[in-house]
Amino acid sequence: MTLLAIDNLHVTVQGKPILKGLDLTIETGEVHAIMGPNGSGKSTLANVLAGRPGYDITEGSVVFRDAPLSELEAAERAHRGLFLAFQYPVEIPGVSNMEFLKAANDSLCAARNEEPAAAVAFMKRVRAIASELDLDPEFLKRGVNEGFSGGEKKRNEILQLLLLQPTLAVLDETDSGLDIDALQTVSEGVNRFRGAHNAILLITHYQRLLDHIVPDHVHVLSDGRIARSGDRHLAEKLEAEGYAWLAQG
């Protein structure tokens, strides 16, 4: 089943064209990786999918689970099963991580007409996931991402991924700022999430993440559109030869 269909997508940020005719289709059960040099539009793609203000679609369409994304507010996209793991997760002092997770979970349950988990059962579940990701339970009492190291912030994103169980997870440079051990932990978390009923879009600059999370499809983004698509071997070629060979065709 097609989860996401992007057709000829053009996006401008502050009037400047960034995406210039991007096409991409993601089916359930698939893992896609998008690679590309800095400035190629990788993060713009992540942000426009999540509905960040300031990213304007000027042409083309994005359809997510049969609904045009442009008609959905950011929260509605999440209700429909879209999740963005942020490249730079925001610190929100004063809102405890647990309170935030409960609010997010309750919102998603309400949107799906499900009864939210009781507080005790919910906290138990969150603690179990935190422990799988080597996150100290004390983090759950602190403000959202407040004073977390770069690696802890990324693990907190994966905690949310595992808790909220979206249908499509967009991971924006989740590997940046991670040491080898943290990369391993985060990748294991993502692999646990991976399943036949969901899909993952990995956005990354480096091939190393793809050693841990093996993609079904690899795409190279260059100057706002997909320049090449292939299987995992394309990523290895990029690693060996850099992005320069793209320009030579």
Place this chain on the structure above:
Amino acid sequence: MAGARVTTELEHDAPDWVDAQGLAELTSARLASHRSAELWKYSSLPRASAALAATPYGDAISISAADELTATRFSQLTHNARAQVRSCVRDAIDQARYPLSAIVALKAGDGWLLETPRDVNSRVHIEHSKGAGIVILRIADNASVNLLEEITLGDAGGCLLLIALGRNAHLRHTRVSRGAAPCAWQLTHVTAADSATYELCASSLGSTLERFDCHVQLAGAGASARLSGAALVDDKTHLDQQLVIEHAHPHTESTTRFHTLLRGKARSTFNGRIHIHPGAHGAAASLTNRNLALDEGAEVNTKPELEIYNDDVRCSHGATVGSLDDEAIFYLLSRGIDQERARQLLCEAFLSECLEESGSDTARDSLMEVLRRA
């Protein structure tokens, strides 16, 4: 001028524990003085003094105190004790700085003297629901008191709360102001002796004209103060908070953190002045005031001040005025939390963050209830 009329109206009724000097100070000239004009730049002093002068005589402060603490009306004190109260009121209050204090003292007619013996733990609840009142709280050496002060004025009112902390005494003061008065003025004046600690955890909702003056004198070596205040000021509501923290002795410390959230056309004024006297070697002081305006048309006046007459100190101060963080809102939205709930979470966070360290649920709950109502 309102001040002149007040003086003649009140003079013949002055109880004997009020310093007659206070009356003399209360002249139209004083109310209109340059210093008052600066201290009352954003709140109308003539309006406040007229409103307080029009309140009925007799105090309406109710006190409930634990057994260890003695509570006596001024009128029941011996002649000598009354003389002591008189000098206490006179010495503690800078009449020139706090020109409304004489009106409030006179209007109160009677007052409360609360005293603890040494070495006890005690608690007291003060409720100020109308009119003018005056309370003196004396905490003896090594005693520790938990004070809950609730201000629920429905009409104009004022209160003087004079606190004296003995050596190594401790006061935890939770102050909850949730009135809807046309004019409310309060002065909390604290003197802390050697190694005494004063902790203030204040929450306020503002009113038509609300002014809170808090004056802390760290008057003994090693005395310290931790002041935190969170306020939610709504449309067409006014709150003016004026703090003075004086470091008069060596190794005194103070931490001050006030957060104000403004909705609609709210007006908030904050002035925090740290004064380090020449003898206060090794003093440490920090002061932060943050303001969050949710709507266009809110007015914030904030002024942190440092006055330092000593090189051997550590001081910092800062003030900010801003709006909700768009990045934080987007983060919450991206997790499915709707716009309204996201904003509410951030507002709650802003206010609780400031009260977090003091851990006062009473102060926090009072604000959260109003925040969630709207």
